Amino acid sequence: MESRVMIKKSSLVNSSAMQKVLAFGSLILLVVVFSVLSPNFLTKSNIISILLATAVNGVLAVGVTFVIITGGIDLSIGTVMTFASVIAGVFITMWGMPIWIGVLGAIGAGALCGFINGFNVAKFKIPAFIATLGMMMITKGLSLVISGAKPIYFTDTPVFSKISTGMTFGIPNAVYIFFTAAIIAGVVLGKTLLGRYTFAIGSNLEATRLSGVSTQKWLIAIHTLTGAFCGIAGILMAARLNSAQPALGQGYELDAIAAVVIGGTSLSGGKGTILGTIIGAFIMSTLINGLRILSVPQEWQTVVTGIIVIGAVIADVARKQKN
Numbered sequence: 001m002e003s004r005v006m007i008k009k010s011s012l013v014n015s016s017a018m019q020k021v022l023a024f025g026s027l028i029l030l031v032v033v034f035s036v037l038s039p040n041f042l043t044k045s046n047i048i049s050i051l052l053a054t055a056v057n058g059v060l061a062v063g064v065t066f067v068i069i070t071g072g073i074d075l076s077i078g079t080v081m082t083f084a085s086v087i088a089g090v091f092i093t094m095w096g097m098p099i100w101i102g103v104l105g106a107i108g109a110g111a112l113c114g115f116i117n118g119f120n121v122a123k124f125k126i127p128a129f130i131a132t133l134g135m136m137m138i139t140k141g142l143s144l145v146i147s148g149a150k151p152i153y154f155t156d157t158p159v160f161s162k163i164s165t166g167m168t169f170g171i172p173n174a175v176y177i178f179f180t181a182a183i184i185a186g187v188v189l190g191k192t193l194l195g196r197y198t199f200a201i202g203s204n205l206e207a208t209r210l211s212g213v214s215t216q217k218w219l220i221a222i223h224t225l226t227g228a229f230c231g232i233a234g235i236l237m238a239a240r241l242n243s244a245q246p247a248l249g250q251g252y253e254l255d256a257i258a259a260v261v262i263g264g265t266s267l268s269g270g271k272g273t274i275l276g277t278i279i280g281a282f283i284m285s286t287l288i289n290g291l292r293i294l295s296v297p298q299e300w301q302t303v304v305t306g307i308i309v310i311g312a313v314i315a316d317v318a319r320k321q322k323n
């Protein structure tokens with residue numbers, strides 16, 4: 001019996017490692033193909049553009065990885081990101097507060113939205129799809145109301161844009177922030193009680209609850225953490241554009257969730273890694289950037305993205321059946 005369990009664990013580990021190898025191989029293949037098809041792909045300015053795009057989408061994807069491992073979903077991450085950037089604009093531009101207070105305000109606003117999502121899911125038993133869809137509408141509306149449906153510019157605080165576009169050793173600061181956030185998330189997921197219960201809830205919610213774990217409390221904490229990551233992404237986005245754009249945000253959740261799925265996290269829960277999500281985020285940014293350089297229409301970019309996501313889900317289902 002014990003040998004069977006060991007064989008099964010070994011199979012899962014090998015499957016996970018193979019998934020990462022395939023994802024990384026796909027990323028390399030994309031880079032090679034786009035480099036051959038367009039001489040502009042491997043230029044310095046375009047690489048920086050990919051890195052900046054990956055930083056924003058990557059932070060969102062890292063955050064939502066936690067919720068997806070629990071077997072849930074968060075459709076509000078894009079608009080919560082936008083809402084957080086608008087809150088930063090209110091603090092810094094409208095109220096003239098220091099930048100660090102605006103940053104904390106944005107992360108706090110994101111965390112509050114995540115807390116409400118988690119509370120609705122855990123306490124009221126509202127399906128995550130519905131609860132976060134409602135939050136998506138709420139934050140989208142609030143962003144437009146608070147900003148007056150106009151961009152909030154940070155022109156009086158030029159230092160703010162350095163958060164994303166400033167360069168250290170030739171690499172945008174946003175990339176350092178992304179990897180720092182990813183490392184912290186990796187430690188939380190792999191080494192802390194929150195990470196352990198994230199996997200446990202995703203594997204079997206009822207069994208985890210019956211074992212004495214307060215699944216409601218941990219679900220709220222997990223959603224709150226995801227919301228905080230949305231706040232960080234909102235800061236990176238606002239700093240990159242040097243403005244808070246209230247009409248932006250919706251649609252980012254699809255790219256982030258796609259990155260998580262491509263990175264090997266199972267939509268049915270219980271399985272996933274931050275490293276896989278990082279690779280998935282780079283695949284999404286590289287793919288979208290390459291298609292734009294080749295002047296592929298936006299509509300077809302969306303079609304290609306959808307096909308890749310479906311392919312990743314089919315691969316996940318096939319791995320589960322095999323295991």
